[in-house]
Amino acid sequence: EDQVTQSPEALRLQEGESSSLNCSYTVSGLRGLFWYRQDPGKGPEFLFTLYSAGEEKEKERLKATLTKKESFLHITAPKPEDSATYLCAVPGIRGGGSNYKLTFGKGTLLTVNP
Amino acid sequence: GAGVSQSPSNKVTEKGKDVELRCDPISGHTALYWYRQSLGQGLEFLIYFQGNSAPDKSGLPSDRFSAERTGGSVSTLTIQRTQQEDSAVYLCASSLRKISYEQYFGPGTRLTVT
Numbered sequence: 001e002d003q004v005t006q007s008p009e010a011l012r013l014q015e016g017e018s019s020s021l022n023c024s025y026t027v028s029g030l031r032g033l034f035w036y037r038q039d040p041g042k043g044p045e046f047l048f049t050l051y052s053a054g055e056e057k058e059k060e061r062l063k064a065t066l067t068k069k070e071s072f073l074h075i076t077a078p079k080p081e082d083s084a085t086y087l088c089a090v091p092g093i094r095g096g097g098s099n100y101k102l103t104f105g106k107g108t109l110l111t112v113n114p
Numbered sequence: 115g116a117g118v119s120q121s122p123s124n125k126v127t128e129k130g131k132d133v134e135l136r137c138d139p140i141s142g143h144t145a146l147y148w149y150r151q152s153l154g155q156g157l158e159f160l161i162y163f164q165g166n167s168a169p170d171k172s173g174l175p176s177d178r179f180s181a182e183r184t185g186g187s188v189s190t191l192t193i194q195r196t197q198q199e200d201s202a203v204y205l206c207a208s209s210l211r212k213i214s215y216e217q218y219f220g221p222g223t224r225l226t227v228t
Contacts, residue, residue: 004156034216034217036219041221042221042222043118043205043207043219043220043221043222044157044205044219045219046216046217046218046219049216087156087157089157100145100147100162100164100170100209101159101162101170101173102157102159102217103156103159104156104157105156106154106155106156107156
């Protein structure tokens with residue numbers, strides 16, 4: 001059973017069309033939720049860390065929010081260069097509580113068409 | 115500053131041969147991680163090094179996999195008697211353990227076992 005689930009698996013947007021990506025998780029005592037961006041052929045690039053429900057973080061056209069059950073990555077007026085796979089990760093799910101063991105979702109492949 | 119580097123970027127090997135993958139973490143980062151990313155799968159934790167502590171090897175899929183970290187810096191992941199199911203992208207990450215658990219990834223090594 002997946003304990004970090006991302007939806008949708010793939011999302012196509014027109015340039016300027018805002019939308020949101022979802023990451024839901026099942027873990028007690030959340031010790032952080034991480035968002036990464038991964039371009040083809042590259043390693044994941046760190047975007048945000050969220051630690052508590054209600055927390056929000058922003059970077060350019062991206063805003064990440066966190067509730068007790070899920071996180072959203074909002075993309076406002078996206079540009080083609082925002083096209084990438086967006087990954088979320090939660091520590092401590094499969095590591096016996098070890099904070100460093102990140103469990104990743106399978107990602108959302110975002111394509112922004114010009 | 116310089117990010118995490120990995121070598122080689124691509125490796126093609128024959129089934130049954132041994133391979134070594136190298137990771138050079140960000141200078142000053144005390145924690146080092148290895149992950150595996152298979153096609154259509156999420157990132158899978160393999161092993162964790164922190165300073166001089168014993169590594170957490172709980173994610174290694176079989177005893178054909180081993181890793182070492184010399185001098186608290188460079189790490190080598192060794193796969194013995196490679197199998198076709200070992201084909202994947204192997205990613206290394208490092209972090210400043212005391213400042214959250216944000217992990218910074220290298221570009222990965224794409225391993226193909228023929």
